[in-house]
Amino acid sequence: MISRRNFIVTTGLAATAVLAAPSFAFSMNKKEIGLQLYTLRDELPKDVKATLEKVSKAGYTNVETYGFSIKEQFWGLTPKELKKILDDYNLKAVSGHYNLGSFLYDGDKTELLASIEAAKILKSEFLTVPWVDEPFRRSIKDYKKIASRLNEAALLCQNSGLKLAYHNHDFEFQKYDGKTGYQVLLDQTDKDLVFFELDLYWVIYSGNDPVKLFNENPGRFKMWHVKDRDKVNPALNTEVGNGTIDFKTLFKEAKQSGMLHFFVEQENNFAVNSFESIQKSCNFISKNLI
Known part of the structure; x- marks a missing residue:
């Protein structure tokens, strides 16, 4: 002592x-660089260990998982087996994307409870909802129901030492009678229980301003997805620093956002291959943004 x-x-x-x-x-407060593993979705199922070794060597210290299911677990690995590999390469799964089965629609907790258990084994901080299927997000009423389910899931997460977050795409910014679904989620969820992972690319792609969201909802965006927008085709991604998004301005607003973690993600349009792309993004961020 x-x-x-x-x-x-x-x-x-x-x-x-x-x-x-x-x-x-500055170095004491320097944020660690994370990677959303969906970026490597073609490589991970083939060889999880070799893929995560390359993630670590590229300079990443945090990862965000995806793809968990009760049947398949993580690409055929149990959460304990995955945790061992992550530990071997000094990687922390601070968040994970979990689909939660049909919970958002009918309240069935089977997949939610399994996801919470997996996230606990990985010692994650956040359990993140990545997507809402189209038939269940067609009106303000639908979004109010989703918000209610998020509140319920967040309580279960809190009881297990986790935090719940919601990850956006562009569809949440569609307006219904002048109000977006995303605003409903912000307004109708408990500010102390439900947090948001802001995908900067999708916000900008939808025609909205992340900084405006930060100023109107300070502290609620605990995580970001950092992926750039291609200069030629805005519908495609590119390596961070190689596109049109002004990340330097956005990173200056990290405190207002409440951002604790961020994850590089690139879904398509890789420079040569996905490994070279994640290396380029990590190099740019470490030299220019943090």
């Missing part, structure tokens, strides 16, 4: 170091 005197001495030395070298203060 550290004594009070040693604590004062230690913190005093740290403060002196910060004054002597301001860059040290």
Whole structure:
């Protein structure tokens, strides 16, 4: 146990170091770079271990999982087996995308409870809802029902030491009688229980401004998806720093957003292959954004 005197001495030395070298203060607060593993969806099922080794070597320290199901688990691996591989390469699964089965539509908790257990084994911080099927998001009433389910799931997550987040695409910004589905989710969910993972690409693609969302809903966007928009075809992704999105301006608003973690994601249009693309994105972020 550290004594009070040693604590004062230690913190005093740290403060002196910060004054002597301001860059040290920045490095203490430097955010880790995460990768949404869906980027490597063609490689992971073939060889999880080799793929995650390359993720680590590229400079990533955090990952966000995807694709869990009760039957298939994670690409044929149990959560415990996946956790062991992540540990071997010093990777942390701070979040995961879990589809939750039919819970959002009919309240069946089977897949939700299994997802919570998997996320606990991985020692994740967030369980993230990645998608809502089209038949269940056609009206304000539908979005109110989704918000209610998110509140319910968030309570279950909280009881298990997890936080619930919702990840957007562009469809949430469609308006119904002048109001977007996304605004319904922000308004109708418990601010202390339900958080948001803002996909910056999809917000901008939909014609909206992430900074406006940050200012109107400060602190609610605990995670970001960072993927760039191709200069020639805006419907395609590109490596971070190689497209049209002004990430430098957005990263200056991280505090207003409440951002704790961010994940590079690239769904298509890889420079040469997905591994080279994640390396280029990581290099740009480490040199220019954090």
